[in-house]
Amino acid sequence: MPPPPDPVFEHVVLALVHGSGYEWISTPECSDRTIRRRLKESSQQGISKTVHALVLEAYDRMIGLDLDEISVDGCITKAPSGGEKAGRSPVDRGKQGLKRTTAGDARGVPLGIVSAGANRHDSPLLGPTLDAAKEQVGVLPDTVNVNLDQGYDNNKSRALIAELGFTSDIARKGAPAPIRASRRWPIERTHAWMNDYGKLRRCTERSGKVVDFYLCLAAALVTLRMLIRQAHSRYRWDGRPTTRRHK
Template sequence: MPALPSCLLEPVWDQFRALLPDRDEFDPNHPLGCHRRRIPDRVVFEHVVQALVHGSGYERISSPGCSDRTIRRRVKLWAQMGISQALHRIALEAYDRMIGLDLDEISVDGCITKAPCGGEKAGRSPVDRGKQGLKRSVASDACGVPLGIVSDGANRHDSPLLGPTLAAAKEQTGAMPEAVNVNLDRGYDSIKSRALISELGFSAEIARKGVPAPIQAGKRWVVERTHSWMNDYGKLRRCTERSGEVVDFYLYLAAALVTLRMLIRRSTSRYRWDGRPNTRRLK
């Protein structure tokens, strides 16, 4: 059984393949010219998707045609090339062209997940008895489309990640409208956060400390829903990667899948095309 339905896997692979460099089937530097054939990128990509969805180790998802070492080498290469970030930008461009990004209202929030193997982006989790954890800060539009992602240790406060998260959102979308309202929870209720928002020329709706959160939920609930969607992927719930580049690779790959799923679900009521999915369950 495939890890993703074909209506999600095939469009993502088509764009992913276009971002890959052309490489020979055999290694041209081999002295005898008879090196083993290179494992096709499509085979490795399907194994990477399985690792993302199920959160399994590479040894468990490896097959006779694709070893765990091959998966690790290819993921490291793709992460260094920034392919998942480029794939996410393509998904955002398609969504903006067909549906339209609502950038007038942006919500930012952080989420702490497990990182049992430690690594460059891990830290002591304040909500998991000091175990190693990962924090991701996500900015979303008014409908919950993930725009920018920043990862850091679980012991990092949300407020210092606000600036890098908004900068990542601007880099992925290309431009921001003149009037932007940023919706934040009370973890961002500080002088530095308000000064940063003013410096960027944005307005902010920040929940106040000491006031019950449900009363101030406002418009920022969409980013919490986005975190919930991203936590459907096992590699994000329990990240065992130690390299920061690989962690960001999986984060942006999941964000691209979330964006594409939202695009398909919102397009079914506006457009008609061959192979249009007839179910709302696009995991």
Template sequence: MPALPSCLLEPLWDQFAALLPARGEFAAGHPLGCHRRRIDDRTVFEHVMLALVHGSGYERISTPGCSDRTIRRRVKEWAEQGIAERVHALALEAYDRMIGLGLDEISVDGCITKAPSGGEKAGRSPVDRGKLGLKRSVASDACGVPLGIVSDGANRHDSPLLEPTLEATKEQVGALPETVTVNLDCGYDSAKSRAVIGESGFTAEIARKGLPAPIQAGKRWVVERTHSWMNNYGKLRRSTERSGKVVDLYLYLAATLVTLRMLIRRSTKRFRWDGRPTTRRLK
């Protein structure tokens, strides 16, 4: 049973496979000139998708044709190559070309999830009795498409993550428009956040501390919805990865799937193509 519908899995794999370096069927540097056949990248990729969607350990999703050690080695290799970030950038490019990104309104917010295994991106969570947690800071466009992602410990405040999140957004989508409004909640109500926005040449809509949130929700609710979509993936709700690069790999894979899902949903009302999904729910 595939973890994702084919309308999401196949386009993701096509772009992912195109970025993988060419590898032979056998290890070229083996001293005897032969070795066990290398597990196919597609097989490992499907196991990685299972881990992302269900959040299961590699031992639980391993099969006789793909061991947990193979999954760990390949995930580490892909994370060091930065393939997930490049695939996400390609998905954003396709979305911008077919639908159009709303870059004039950007919303940024953080989300805290569990990280019981610790690691490079784990910290004491202030909302979970000091247990280890992970914070991700996400920037989204006017419709909630995830643009840039930064991960850090759960004990890190949102405000210092604003600048690296905007920088990650520029790396993923390129140059931003001259007039950009950044929508933020009251956690960014500080002189440092306003200085970062001013140095970037943007304008800011920041909620004031002490006022009820529903009254001043504004346009930043879309990034909270994006966090909800990303929390549908078990690997993000409960991260067990200790390597910071592997954590970012799964974050950007989830962001790519969110982008592809939004692209398909909005394209079905504008375009026709063979194999167009008929269901309105793409899980």
């Protein structure tokens, strides 16, 4: 029989989904102090990063990661409480904001995530994001083509990609390029899915490790949802959902 569900983890997921304060989601069986303590312990141990890697492994085994085309893009969200990963947002009147850069495969499966202040430029985060993707999935193929937007249109980004032995498609500054006319739109869609989580839209965490914990947990849930949707038309199992749509 499967082990009973962990009530503390269920509350952590509730906090991720709704973005609520821990006092509002606490219950008699799980206080807000317990949630904070478990978050601190789990973030220091890198549990959500391990969970993300396990879900990626399951997706690769059952569906298959398409690593020949990788897209990297950044997204800025609110961080009203400041903290270690916050910075002045250039798109929100200088208020505190959080930037996350995500690398995804050809379908938009999130492979690696890096967090930084909203005032950080996308280009210097390209290398750490690709390193995070390699750490989660292992060695990337030699035939990788990296798809990037105009924020990466500079010599530094091209030199890095060439050093890694990859090719690239980078949107040119001053030349309009519709998202769906390129291979970047899956990662844009992934960012939209991740922004459905309240804790990511408006991050009130001050600890950088807790911020990264929530980012990896959200990436794992997004990957798991994509796995279920893809497996729905390929496999049969007990308790298989009757529809591909999941809330």
